[in-house]
Amino acid sequence: MIAQSFVNQPNVYRQKYSISYDKLMAKRRSSSSRKPTLVDVAKAANVSAITVSRTIRSPELVSPQMRIRVEAAVEKLGYSPDPAASALASRVTHNIGLLLPSLTNTVFEDVLDGIYEVSEETRFFIQIGDTRYSALKEEALIGTFLRQKPAGLILTGFEQTEKARKMLSSAHCPIVQIMDYGGTPIDMAVGFDHEAAGYAAAAHLIECGYRNPGCVGARLDARSRRRLDGFRKACQEANLWDERRMVTTPQSSSVGLGRHMLEEMLSKDETVDAIFCNNDDIGIGVLVEAQRRLISVPDQLGICSFHDMEMTKHMHPALTAIATPRYEIGKMAFEMLLAEIDQPQSVKKRIVNSGFELKKRSSTKNLAGKF
Amino acid sequence: MIAQSFVNQPNVYRQKYSISYDKLMAKRRSSSSRKPTLVDVAKAANVSAITVSRTIRSPELVSPQMRIRVEAAVEKLGYSPDPAASALASRVTHNIGLLLPSLTNTVFEDVLDGIYEVSEETRFFIQIGDTRYSALKEEALIGTFLRQKPAGLILTGFEQTEKARKMLSSAHCPIVQIMDYGGTPIDMAVGFDHEAAGYAAAAHLIECGYRNPGCVGARLDARSRRRLDGFRKACQEANLWDERRMVTTPQSSSVGLGRHMLEEMLSKDETVDAIFCNNDDIGIGVLVEAQRRLISVPDQLGICSFHDMEMTKHMHPALTAIATPRYEIGKMAFEMLLAEIDQPQSVKKRIVNSGFELKKRSSTKNLAGKF
DNA sequence: GTGATAAATGATTGCGCAATCATTCGTCAA
DNA sequence: TTGACGAATGATTGCGCAATCATTTATCAC
Numbered sequence: 139m140i141a142q143s144f145v146n147q148p149n150v151y152r153q154k155y156s157i158s159y160d161k162l163m164a165k166r167r168s169s170s171s172r173k174p175t176l177v178d179v180a181k182a183a184n185v186s187a188i189t190v191s192r193t194i195r196s197p198e199l200v201s202p203q204m205r206i207r208v209e210a211a212v213e214k215l216g217y218s219p220d221p222a223a224s225a226l227a228s229r230v231t232h233n234i235g236l237l238l239p240s241l242t243n244t245v246f247e248d249v250l251d252g253i254y255e256v257s258e259e260t261r262f263f264i265q266i267g268d269t270r271y272s273a274l275k276e277e278a279l280i281g282t283f284l285r286q287k288p289a290g291l292i293l294t295g296f297e298q299t300e301k302a303r304k305m306l307s308s309a310h311c312p313i314v315q316i317m318d319y320g321g322t323p324i325d326m327a328v329g330f331d332h333e334a335a336g337y338a339a340a341a342h343l344i345e346c347g348y349r350n351p352g353c354v355g356a357r358l359d360a361r362s363r364r365r366l367d368g369f370r371k372a373c374q375e376a377n378l379w380d381e382r383r384m385v386t387t388p389q390s391s392s393v394g395l396g397r398h399m400l401e402e403m404l405s406k407d408e409t410v411d412a413i414f415c416n417n418d419d420i421g422i423g424v425l426v427e428a429q430r431r432l433i434s435v436p437d438q439l440g441i442c443s444f445h446d447m448e449m450t451k452h453m454h455p456a457l458t459a460i461a462t463p464r465y466e467i468g469k470m471a472f473e474m475l476l477a478e479i480d481q482p483q484s485v486k487k488r489i490v491n492s493g494f495e496l497k498k499r500s501s502t503k504n505l506a507g508k509f
Numbered sequence: 510m511i512a513q514s515f516v517n518q519p520n521v522y523r524q525k526y527s528i529s530y531d532k533l534m535a536k537r538r539s540s541s542s543r544k545p546t547l548v549d550v551a552k553a554a555n556v557s558a559i560t561v562s563r564t565i566r567s568p569e570l571v572s573p574q575m576r577i578r579v580e581a582a583v584e585k586l587g588y589s590p591d592p593a594a595s596a597l598a599s600r601v602t603h604n605i606g607l608l609l610p611s612l613t614n615t616v617f618e619d620v621l622d623g624i625y626e627v628s629e630e631t632r633f634f635i636q637i638g639d640t641r642y643s644a645l646k647e648e649a650l651i652g653t654f655l656r657q658k659p660a661g662l663i664l665t666g667f668e669q670t671e672k673a674r675k676m677l678s679s680a681h682c683p684i685v686q687i688m689d690y691g692g693t694p695i696d697m698a699v700g701f702d703h704e705a706a707g708y709a710a711a712a713h714l715i716e717c718g719y720r721n722p723g724c725v726g727a728r729l730d731a732r733s734r735r736r737l738d739g740f741r742k743a744c745q746e747a748n749l750w751d752e753r754r755m756v757t758t759p760q761s762s763s764v765g766l767g768r769h770m771l772e773e774m775l776s777k778d779e780t781v782d783a784i785f786c787n788n789d790d791i792g793i794g795v796l797v798e799a800q801r802r803l804i805s806v807p808d809q810l811g812i813c814s815f816h817d818m819e820m821t822k823h824m825h826p827a828l829t830a831i832a833t834p835r836y837e838i839g840k841m842a843f844e845m846l847l848a849e850i851d852q853p854q855s856v857k858k859r860i861v862n863s864g865f866e867l868k869k870r871s872s873t874k875n876l877a878g879k880f
Numbered sequence: 881g882t883g884a885t886a887a888a889t890g891a892t893t894g895c896g897c898a899a900t901c902a903t904t905c906g907t908c909a910a
Numbered sequence: 911t912t913g914a915c916g917a918a919t920g921a922t923t924g925c926g927c928a929a930t931c932a933t934t935t936a937t938c939a940c
Contacts, residue, residue, distance in 0.1 A: 176926065192889085219926085223597050223926030224926080226926080228927080241621045247618060285591070393823040397823060449764045563918095590897075593895085593896080596925095884938085891932080899922105901921090902920080902921080904920090908913100908914090
């Protein structure tokens, strides 16, 4: 029931105060035990409250001497604004909502890192929601976040539910969708084309001379599915596709899972001579398992990984991978949000293709100069 | 200047509305274009506002028929409470502040995952701050977080500044310090003893028969330093210590750095026959580099890693490691917070030793049964 | 010197909710 | 039948700030 969604757990009442209400109030009102408010600062500086507010929020609107006076009072009293009161009065917070499908995934950590890097020097806070790859959880979280009147929102991908899209389009804050390119953004977007990335991986493997390319994919969200689609498409165009060499699982990716998936791939078609892995965990797992089975990489088996976390280039052999600019995407998303918040409508809404990069390493045959 | 810390960037003023103020207000007041409030719901249900508030927050205090009536009105109007107003009136939010030293580190992701797992079904939100291993940044973030009147706070370690501790001890919310054990908590704590962990690693290597143990450590925060201290202590007790075999760097850990550090270790003392690695990135880097140099693991070189992320056990050879219960720590920290929030003072403040576990694998010689 | 304009500052009000205290109603024992 | 008590509900107030509009003070052209 919708109406229940925000209904709290039953509260246990706190122990009643033993001192009287009047005393309590008197104590609260005495400036000594109370956090100073805008009004306290105003009194101390002998100005009006709104001037203090202005000095803090828009110092360029008050005269230099007034600024000094107010800032002195602020410092003297140790005043700091109450975000709740500010939010209530202005109908907007300084929170930026961020919805990610997973928190235990290098991919999103790097995005997160980029976002935090930029947000650090601003007045904004990041509030993260973990959707666990569920559009319904995402929908619920979007509702929760919007209730807080965020200054902006960052979402992952384009796969929001109808209801979520409706809520978002009537929201009064800028929104950036990240990690994908080519869909229809609600507002702004920055990411890369997953189908093109899968296609590029296949093209590289084929170019290397592999003739039985396959791919393994874990946790098939829309984006990884499109990567596989792109991969398949390139193989089909080269007449090298066999659907048996598409091995997938809904489980979340891990190195252990990658090992299992190579096993499964081999059991379905042992002629496979190159594998595109959905992401790095799987890629490393496939490499490790190949080595355990004494399958030589890249000669008997070429491996192309996806995302390219730091570790992949240190493997033996170093993993060829499609590198994705995760950190940059996070950074850019936040910057786009900031620009919109500070100058709404003044900037053209942006839809950015961040691109990706094929890193050719030794887990695929390097035929450069050989043809 | 302190007074400046919350002073905003200059705001750019929004374009003025072209319609008149009166019209705007009239529009805002018309129930059609305004988000419904508690009062709207109260009118619709023909009850007082406070009863609606109670129905939502403490349904056990209203009669069943009243509850049905109010909930019907809530659903009909699509009402959802305004967190800002709630925070202002009650002087507390539903935010839980979480301060982590790094976001791109499997260790903290796992903690995060545990916290989010538990928080999901509650009325609380997590607000993450990234201290970047700086006590001063942490201090600033603590100030920022406290201003928001959080329901609780989770901090990493015991190394807060004097000023931060002062702010925290006068805070009116429960606090859990995680990832460490043995210090003096501000309030509650859950973590493990890093010195004991380092000691255990050394004891294992020595037990395996290694006679020239060393250790490599990156990003020497207080906790990793204590691990190294414990390691050194055990080696000294066994009369097997040589300070040249302590290789450290302030840089943040990575696989590439692990490779460099093995190189450095060998250049300082090539007789080293076992290495304790500060964490898994370094451990994998050391393993990879050893293999590149054709140093056989575990015979010529034993390796013991720290934390034990999923990947380590899939390496060849599988890495021996001290496994730390990161997920459980996160989960428990949140649960401890919850218990305190719901029943303040009723539960004994907890200081929990989560322990750790030595996972013996093939990167160290297994002498079990050989003596 | 006057009026016009801009810059700087102030008075008032209400954002939406929860804490407080007050009241009403029903139930039960004496 | 009465009074006491607890359960259920309500009226009022203020949390701390920012939006609005109003006013005052400086600045300048003529």
